[in-house]
Amino acid sequence: MSAGTSKIDVTVTDIVPVNELVKRFHFRRTDGAILPTFSGGAHVVVEMRDDDRTRLNPYSLMSSPLDTTDYTISVRRDDVGRGGSLFMHNRVKPGQRMVISNPVNLFSLDLRARKHLMIAGGIGITPFMAQTSQLAGEGGNFELHYTCRSEALGTYADVLQARYGRRIHLYHDDRDEKLPLEKLLSSQPLGTHLYICGPAGMIDWVRRTASEAGWPSETVHYEHFAAPQPGKPFDVTLAVSGKQIRVGEQQSLLEAIEAAGVDPPYLCRGGVCGQCETNVVSYDGKFLHNDHWLSEEEHRSGCKIMPCVSRFEGKSLVLER
Amino acid sequence: MGINFRKETFRDDFTFRNSPEHIRRFPFPFHEDAYMYAVNIEPHVPGPKGSVLEHGIDVDEHYVSEMHDRALVLAEDPLRCQSLPHMTLAGWDLLELLMTSKAESYPEHFTLNRDGDKWHWINRPLGIDDRFTFGDVSTLPYGPMEYITRQSQGDFCILDQRDGNLWMDAGIVTTQADWSLDFDIGMNFFEWHAPVPLAHEKGIFTRALKFLTNIQQGAPARRLNWTMTINPRLDTSPENYHKWGTDRATVTPENVGQKVHLRVELQSFWRLPRSNALVFPIRCYLIKMDELVTSPKWARRFHRVLRDLPTELADYKGLSRYRPTVLEWLSQYDDGAATSPGFGPD
Numbered sequence: 001m002s003a004g005t006s007k008i009d010v011t012v013t014d015i016v017p018v019n020e021l022v023k024r025f026h027f028r029r030t031d032g033a034i035l036p037t038f039s040g041g042a043h044v045v046v047e048m049r050d051d052d053r054t055r056l057n058p059y060s061l062m063s064s065p066l067d068t069t070d071y072t073i074s075v076r077r078d079d080v081g082r083g084g085s086l087f088m089h090n091r092v093k094p095g096q097r098m099v100i101s102n103p104v105n106l107f108s109l110d111l112r113a114r115k116h117l118m119i120a121g122g123i124g125i126t127p128f129m130a131q132t133s134q135l136a137g138e139g140g141n142f143e144l145h146y147t148c149r150s151e152a153l154g155t156y157a158d159v160l161q162a163r164y165g166r167r168i169h170l171y172h173d174d175r176d177e178k179l180p181l182e183k184l185l186s187s188q189p190l191g192t193h194l195y196i197c198g199p200a201g202m203i204d205w206v207r208r209t210a211s212e213a214g215w216p217s218e219t220v221h222y223e224h225f226a227a228p229q230p231g232k233p234f235d236v237t238l239a240v241s242g243k244q245i246r247v248g249e250q251q252s253l254l255e256a257i258e259a260a261g262v263d264p265p266y267l268c269r270g271g272v273c274g275q276c277e278t279n280v281v282s283y284d285g286k287f288l289h290n291d292h293w294l295s296e297e298e299h300r301s302g303c304k305i306m307p308c309v310s311r312f313e314g315k316s317l318v319l320e321r
Numbered sequence: 322m323g324i325n326f327r328k329e330t331f332r333d334d335f336t337f338r339n340s341p342e343h344i345r346r347f348p349f350p351f352h353e354d355a356y357m358y359a360v361n362i363e364p365h366v367p368g369p370k371g372s373v374l375e376h377g378i379d380v381d382e383h384y385v386s387e388m389h390d391r392a393l394v395l396a397e398d399p400l401r402c403q404s405l406p407h408m409t410l411a412g413w414d415l416l417e418l419l420m421t422s423k424a425e426s427y428p429e430h431f432t433l434n435r436d437g438d439k440w441h442w443i444n445r446p447l448g449i450d451d452r453f454t455f456g457d458v459s460t461l462p463y464g465p466m467e468y469i470t471r472q473s474q475g476d477f478c479i480l481d482q483r484d485g486n487l488w489m490d491a492g493i494v495t496t497q498a499d500w501s502l503d504f505d506i507g508m509n510f511f512e513w514h515a516p517v518p519l520a521h522e523k524g525i526f527t528r529a530l531k532f533l534t535n536i537q538q539g540a541p542a543r544r545l546n547w548t549m550t551i552n553p554r555l556d557t558s559p560e561n562y563h564k565w566g567t568d569r570a571t572v573t574p575e576n577v578g579q580k581v582h583l584r585v586e587l588q589s590f591w592r593l594p595r596s597n598a599l600v601f602p603i604r605c606y607l608i609k610m611d612e613l614v615t616s617p618k619w620a621r622r623f624h625r626v627l628r629d630l631p632t633e634l635a636d637y638k639g640l641s642r643y644r645p646t647v648l649e650w651l652s653q654y655d656d657g658a659a660t661s662p663g664f665g666p667d
Contacts, residue, residue, distance in 0.1 A: 036539065037417075038595075039596060110483055111407040111596065112406075218483070267535065273535070
């Protein structure tokens with residue numbers, strides 16, 4: 001049984017273009033009941049049946065946790081990705097039935113915080129949409145700093161400013177506006193917790209700056225779903241199930257294992273939760289580790305791989321699956 | 322047909338007993354003739370009709386009397402119920418879980434009507450009929466966790482999840498096997514399990530923590546744990562050790578059947594949706610030796626488990642002093658015949 005894979009049948013009730021790159025999708029339960037309550041920062045895994053293949057992509061829930069008549073997600077179109085966002089943008093239509101997972105939260109608010117300081121980059125804004133709704137409903141103390149390429153691509157910046165006014169701070173790349181990170185991190189009250197969601201480079205920059213400024217690691221939270229990267233095809237032997245599989249260019253190793261009828265546990269499908277960790281029986285070649293779960297030592301050891309995001313180049317790879 | 326709630330006591334004159342139907346549904350915890358720790362966790366899915374697993378949250382014939390006993394404990398010692406300031410939201414989550422579960426499983430005894438955040442709760446066995454605003458603490462006589470757990474059998478620990486660990490940050494604990502919420506409050510998973518022998522060396526807690534932190538909404542899990550208790554006393558707490566510790570010295574060959582109880586905890590684990598905390602109900606079931614031996618299989622098996630239990634475990638469970646007397650008594654029910662696999666009474 002895959003952890004977190006209890007499924008919900010939903011119907012797409014609305015698709016709203018937000019700007020030239022982002023569309024918002026609204027889901028309701030097909031049976032008419034209300035959807036499960038969730039906490040800000042949670043994601044769902046959306047199943048995409050694309051002809052002969054199934055994609056399972058995680059998206060943050062961005063609707064208010066206080067209202068679960070529908071769930072909404074926002075999908076940024078990635079023209080050079082593996083096709084999940086293009087499927088959502090081009091193939092999904094209102095009225096279509098889809099299957100999503102129960103909500104899973106790997107980016108939870110620390111409810112002990114005296115203040116929540118949020119830093120978003122680009123489409124990383126989506127979990128903060130839900131978290132700010134949750135905190136505002138409880139009278140929580142939060143402040144959001146949001147960097148985006150331009151005003152036109154500042155997804156939901158207008159909505160957030162209308163809701164929360166001066167608690168929202170925007171920085172536009174095209175106007176050369178810079179997030180004053182060091183100043184920001186050095187001027188927070190004791191008991192502040194920091195949350196980061198955005199591109200990998202931004203997360204690294206904020207974590208490093210916070211660490212240098214003396215922030216305890218327990219107060220720094222970040223969400224980084226590394227979307228699986230495409231790569232050269234490679235062959236794998238699954239030792240336990242006795243199967244030979246080929247991982248396609250646009251396919252992740254986890255997807256290829258699933259396509260062969262083997263069902264490893266998973267939650268995030270983005271290299272952070274650790275569920276799909278797989279032992280390597282033997283290999284001759286080079287691992288392309290892309291996860292944030294295994295330690296550097298484990299990466300070097302050649303004994304483990306996270307099949308949701310990592311790949312392989314070489315002659316042979318045998319996995320304990 | 323509703324449950325026939327017994328009027329009985331868990332202190333002083335100890336009138337607790339199980340009806341014949343409740344003996345048959347007792348969650349006997351040994352699937353073989355030996356016991357050792359294991360991460361014996363399984364999905365908390367509904368079990369056979371009439372069993373303690375039929376519903377996610379079990380209510381049985383001892384409900385009303387157990388709730389009365391809890392009220393007595395809390396009146397003497399309010400620190401049995403504690404909730405750190407950041408855990409109020411999790412308390413509302415728990416209130417929702419317990420009210421919806423009870424109303425759905427036992428509609429003849431419990432009713433919940435919801436109109437947005439205006440809730441109306443009726444608990445017929447305890448004579449409660451309250452209207453309140455969900456999320457507004459001022460509309461309930463207690464905090465949300467205390468309010469609903471004064472109406473729910475078993476102890477409840479609410480564990481905050483952060484930094485890859487679980488933290489005992491709220492709970493109500495009045496039916497415990499010799500541990501203290503007041504002592505453990507604020508501790509993490511490894512800290513509060515520190516006194517348990519043997520299991521750390523086996524890496525059990527590391528694996529269990531990994532499993533628990535990954536429990537997801539809609540997919541609760543459960544396990545059984547066990548110990549023994551002299552007299553059917555729910556509140557065997559360190560705080561009251563002076564009241565029950567000496568009971569262990571009162572076991573004689575003549576009174577084993579009535580005085581000695583197998584105590585089984587049905588522990589379940591549920592992800593709470595708003596707070597992302599875990600709630601850990603620990604439900605205690607007691608059975609007298611006289612009741613247990615009405616099942617020949619259980620009598621044989623329990624004799625063998627108790628006989629072969631490692632000394633460290635017997636010491637940790639506090640049963641070393643009376644183990645020989647109970648073994649001698651149980652041996653008359655063990656003819657050496659083979660027992661069938663599984664938990665059931667045959």
